[in-house]
Amino acid sequence: MYTKHKVNDSTQTGLEATLETYPATLPEADLLARIRELNEDPSVHGILVQLPLPKHMDSHKVIETIAPAKDVDGFHVASAGALMVGQPGFWPCTPYGCLKMLDAIGYELNGKHAVVIGRSNIVGKPMAMMLLGRDATVTICHSRTADLKALTQADVVVAAVGKRDVLTADMVKPGAVVIDVGMNRNDEGKLCGDVDFAGVREVAGWITPVPGGVGPMTRAMLLVNTIEAAERSAG
């Protein structure tokens, strides 16, 4: 029914990972049944379903089938709710990684104004909630925002839109921390983020590159969540 690959532990964390690949024609019911099996398997601490799913599947239903205790991606409604109300749960890896970078430079968010551009369930909204939890004042901008440039003059800007040059040097306050979650390609086909890196780096105090910035942090936080899941399961 599926192909099982043993994944090499290139991260040297001691985690065991198994990749299961299925034909795109797999019936949804079979996927749900497999998730339920993994939910019940005490040797499995984290379950990820790689999105996007084929069109005949309801992604929401599939994600909601993952046991919240194994939702190391942090995409389950229960994970979102826990983040929002400040209860323990798994945080989505990308915004969690952004927060860790702020911690790594010893940045004190308390009382700062942070602007998040983008309002996806995977990055924008959870990022806003995490920044709020650290006592930042938070603004959430998006495609309908009337005057983006007037709002991005903040202490921290997180760009998570998926569109090139969303943030340019004139939109950034000198010394600001700029985190670029975007992953796009420029005219030459090279990877680039949402931020005009060359321009903004001249103004910002801190800025993350693309590639090599948020991406590796996302993967690192997935490991953190998985270890956390194993620890919770061990009591």
Add this chain to the structure above:
Amino acid sequence: MYTKHKVNDSTQTGLEATLETYPATLPEADLLARIRELNEDPSVHGILVQLPLPKHMDSHKVIETIAPAKDVDGFHVASAGALMVGQPGFWPCTPYGCLKMLDAIGYELNGKHAVVIGRSNIVGKPMAMMLLGRDATVTICHSRTADLKALTQADVVVAAVGKRDVLTADMVKPGAVVIDVGMNRNDEGKLCGDVDFAGVREVAGWITPVPGGVGPMTRAMLLVNTIEAAERSAG
């Protein structure tokens, strides 16, 4: 074990309500058992636990025991998560009532800048998510916000702090919509909101009074949620 009161249907909605009162010494386990009973009772469509609870009880645990399908207060983690990710669920009544007031004046939120002062789980955070869901750009301010006055010059301001005079006329953009969720007492012991009503009404385009503004809307939305719960239960 408890006193059961039949509540008069003063709202003339046809809803039947029962108030159960318990001694403050009630063991938490007994309250949880009673909630579970009500969860299983098909004749009950909504369950509210009046907060705050006595100190020996874990409010979070109590609220989480309510079946999400009967959480007409919208306080359950599953309800918060559903609101955050845009899935169907029950919305907390107070911010939901604020949104209904904006609808009642035909206010188009798309592209507008809305500022929420306060970040409680019951009002501030869900209010922000609802406004975002209507395509407003949203800023969440709170006690740690450095320069509140610079941020409140927005199209919509929702004050939900629980402190008098949080919002004064000089902080409001002419013509703005101001919604006052606060419920405080002034020096004369009279009910007042978070907004300096006398001053702000001269600047704002729309403003809600306290009392008689958000309060009745909260109660109305509780009825809406309960009817919705009954309809969902009936399929």
